[in-house]
Amino acid sequence: MENQTSRMRSRGVARLALALLSLAAPVLLLAAVTATEAPSGFDNQTNGFEPQASMDADREAFERLEQPADGLGPVYNASSCGECHDSPVTGGISQISELRAGIFDGTKFTPHAGGSLIFDRATDASIQVRVSQFDNVRALRTTNNALGDGFVEAIPDSALLAIQASQPPNMVGTVIQVPVLEAPGVTRIGRFGWKDQHASLLSFTVDAFLNEMGMTSPLLPNENTSNGNPVTAFEQAPEPNDPATASAPLGAQVEAFVRFLRSTKAPPRDLAAAAIAPVQAGEKLFTLIGCNNCHTASITTAPAGTVLNGGTFVVPEALGNKVIHPFSDFLLHDVGTGDGIVQNGGQATMNMLRTPPLWGMRTRTRLMHDGQSLTVNDSILRHGKQASSVIAAWSLLTTRQKNQLARYLNSL
16 A cells, blocks of 8 residues: 555656646757657758758769869868768768878877878879878778768757766766867867867868868868978969858858758668567667667757857758767767877877767778778677776677677668
8 A cells, every 4th residue: 555655646746747847848848749750861862951952963062073173182082072971872981991190109199290181192293191100100090971960960069968977987978179160269069070070060071171182161271281291382273272252151162062961861770670580689789788878879959940050050940859860979988999199189089089870880891980890790899998898798698699789780
């Protein structure tokens, strides 16, 4: 009788609390009720951010091969955005990796002369960038998937902080505040790039435009160097290569790239595989052993109308109140595989990397940040440090259970 009374009292308290919450915070309740699944698919179709015809035009700009006469180079890695983001559709991943290097003296990391990025291509052989014999830090990084990044940009900082606060003490991710290039003086929690070096898609895009293609724009108007030496004598186009105009003050190409990325759908699950019993068993194991502590399965974006990036971006209906399944906390962790490179996070982040989102993982043939792991089990075995407890739990699984977990991950 006492237990029954206790249960009834608990239910009454819960109902009262819910009633009070509905009175005190109707907006929060409404957001929770109206959140819907983000559209997903490998189909080159718009998520609703812009009309399909406009997205198609912006995708063509994203895929367009640049030439030196357009401003390509003089030092660069690829001739188009699509060259590195093309599997299985434009905006996805590729097997392409980039090379970074620098010097670690036992206390401090110093990037290679001119920057840690070692450009693989040059428009003239005399300015080819090379790793120095003194660069004792040398790292490869694979291309990240960019599909669904409009939803990632729309994640409020508060959601990332809430994830961080919920993580076990030994697995707490690191948050870094990084500059929003389009809003001078404004910072936001980083979420793009292997080092969380950018927080907005515009910042991330102009960085890639310059560092991967050698193309300058109003926000980053200066060319890179060749091992610290100027290359402006080899530039064949006026600077900036993507100039400001009345209709596109940050550059027509850059703005087209950003619109395209904000319009892409999230990577979809393999629904046929998800219905298979071994895959469902693997999903339960994923949570049971703690993979979900960092590879967060579900995050809800900010409500439509939320102002982000220092007032330069307002979350539209197409991106607002959407539930996404990135399988990442978008925080930095040290799992023992860090590349030793420092970017926007300072020296403490040298061996940290962003938790790689696992959505679309089945499109990848090369795993981990460097692409050096070729199977799920290989990549799991490389985890350590902050992931040690998860790997200890994984080691206790039977071979059958490990195969179930691998099948689940390969269905993402």
